[in-house]
Amino acid sequence: MECRKKKLKKGPGDWKTYLTDQKQPTSQMEADMKVTEKVKGTDSDLSEQIKAVTKDSHVRAENTELMLSYQRGHITLPQYKLLLCSLYEIYTALEEELDRNSSHPGVAPIYFPQELARQEALENDLEFLLGQDWKEKLTVPSSTHKYAQRLRQIGKENPIFLVAHAYTRYLGDLSGGQVLGRITQKSLGLSGEEGLSFFSFPGVTSPNRFKQLYRSRMNSVDLTEEEREGVLQEAVRAFEFNIQVFDDLQKMLRVTEAATDWRHRQAQHASRDAAHGAETVKNRLSEKAQMSSSDLSEQIKAVTKDSHVRAENTELMLSYQRGHITLPQYKLLLCSLYEIYRALEKELDRNSSHPGVAPIYFPQELARLETLERDLEFLLGKNWRERIAVPAATHRYTQRLRQISKENPIFLLAHAYTRYLGDLSGGQVLGRITQKSLGLSGEEGLSFFSFPGVTSPNRFKQLYRSRMNSVELTEEEREGVLQEAVRAFEFNIQVFDDLQKMLTVMEETDIRQRRATHKSTSPGDQSVARTFQLPTSLVSASPVMRLVLGVCIALAVAVGMYAR
Known part of the structure; x- marks a missing residue:
């Protein structure tokens, strides 16, 4: 553990300095990588425990209708806009709470704002796709609001739980998110970084090495058994929130698809377009929408x-x-x-x-x-x-x-x-x-x-x-x-x-x-009046x-x- 202790002295956000240490630039990184590999398979590593407890949720998230469609390259501009709107709300809440708790002993080791922060990238993408008034056009499902509310809640009550959300989100972006970025670029015919800033991490030269460093930092956080159990439960909750968001977005996307079909048919009736316009798009809810007891x-x-x-x-x-x-x-x-x-x-x-x-x-x-x-x-x-x-x-x-x-x-x-x-x-x-x-x-x-x-x-x-x-x-x-x-x-x-x-x-x-x-018509006939x-x-x-x-x-x- 000597090597890990030496690395942690660098403080949060200094991984590039660590990678380019003038004394031993290569051997230091190799040493850190070896430590990471040695502890990777043990039950004591928080990163491995999170991976284990979220395995089922991870599979469910990957197999949601939205993600499966995305992986097949079935992505449209309206779909992408809706996804970015929800991601913006989520990352705004997450990064505000990480900033607020950056000195917390459980948060400081995994606090990398210069390398990971997504809020500014999402703002750039949304402005490019929605225009300068993009904030007025944000549309998100209720599950996104619930996700953001949870992040703000734990930011105040249990900052250590932010570790679970930061880990599942940022490392997901550095892994599958890169694949989704390429799919998006190809499907929408986008060039350069305009509209794709979210998928770009200019401060991370090697995603794999950075993920290893991130896990090592997270595994170094000193947790009580109760705190560890709470973080693991929160990791599962993080996946569940994402599944709910994906499902809700899919429902919203059905409305969008119906709207596209509606516009195509309405184009054949110009007079009706003038009378009703785009507002009638709201009428096209998928008949497959289901209601629950809640x-x-x-x-x-x-x-x-x-x-x-x-x-x-x-x-x-x-x-x-x-x-x-x-x-x-x-x-x-x-x-x-x-x-x-x-x-x-x-x-x-x-x-x-x-x-x-x-x-x-x-x-x-x-x-x-x-x-x-x-x-x-x-x-x-x-x-x-x-x-x-x-x-x-x-x-x-x-x-x-x-x-x-x-x-x-x-x-x-x-x-x-x-x-x-x-x-x-x-x-x-x-x-x-x-x-x-x-x-x-x-x-x-x-x-x-x-x-x-x-x-x-x-x-x-x-x-x-x-x-x-x-x-x-x-x-x-x-x-x-x-x-x-x-x-x-x-x-x-x-x-x-x-x-x-x-x-x-x-x-x-x-x-x-x-x-x-x-x-009045029969004044003399009193018997008739009485009966x-x-x-x-x-x-x-x-x-x-x-x-x-x-x-x-x-x-x-x-x-x-x-x-x-």
Whole structure:
């Protein structure tokens, strides 16, 4: 171990000086190499232990769909850009924490900023590929954020664990990363170093020798058994983070591939390009995307199951499904929807840059306010705003939307999800029923049900769920969103209840009015007045009661059939 001790006196970052020692330039390196080779196979070497415990994870990482595609030379410019975006976030976090802990006894021996640092190289590549405003164009999956958060966490709590992440990342870059660099250069037809700086290590003249030195330095770190065990576990975790990133990127790449196909087909329809443009690319989510029990969308579906069933099986909704809709009923339905969407979309616009709202903010594809205004103007006339009539429950709903926008914008997720995906699911059924029942043709009066920016509702819903599931939430925030989703259903059920009360009152009022009318037309026939009962035919024919009943039913359908 004499040789190792002598080498360590040089300090971190001095390996080039060490390699070119004026006294014994060759023998010193050979001695160090021999030491490295001798300890390579022993169980006490941290580098070998990491290699052993991460063996399975290493194989899994190499066999992810993304890496296999990359190794076959199947790399496109959009794919490469996405990969660099994630690498930038990861290395920014890693190198900030290494810099912060550079004097830590566990970090100092493997701290080589001049030789290994990747952040500046990634910045150069991203500026070349994305332009000077590249920072505004960064797009990464939630798993990348989780990876970066973990690095910052251990940088504060257990800096020694940074050894595991630095080792797996930097030595990977010096090994397989070089192969990936050549594949990238060939696949994309890049020349020189522009766009390929990440793969270049000008401070490392011999990758193999440097890796040997790096392992030797890492193996020299003095660790307790507990610390060693922690580092090994962290190494496994590092691989798992990378696997998650690769998998998430592959999902994002499917969207990119679908977008490319979409653009090709859209090029054949220039007029449609002008109308929808590149924004509609967001609608092309792969139908192979799968949800897990940890997905927010699935959790919302689970916690609102009972409320969903209650909404679906109300007398009002069941009646509407039978096609019982009149023009007055439809007008009142649109009035309530207008108030709800006016509040929702105003608050979404206000919070469009919020990290919890931005991923699900699709104003061009989903916004309903303008369509509702057109429908109401067509049905009620130019003074339609003066004729808006809604129940108290609708006002309570809109007040809640404005409240959470100020206090907890993340909760808007729940309302946007239940409303918009309802429109794209059960709302489409409602549209067909309305069109058939009212004999409407074209889009006049039916704009609310039309989504010209969504070419495939099913694929768009998949994209929407994927975006929502990518939102980074604390456990407290997640619980809050789930509770708000239940509350969204309950608000709508309250609307049903309020309308049902209105229906009851108006039925009783109608009965009294008819009785009064009957008495006034037969003033001398008191026996008839005392024994008079309202015929059921009159009840069913009452336009007022049919109007209110229809509104209740329509509102029930609009909410009860979401996201099927």
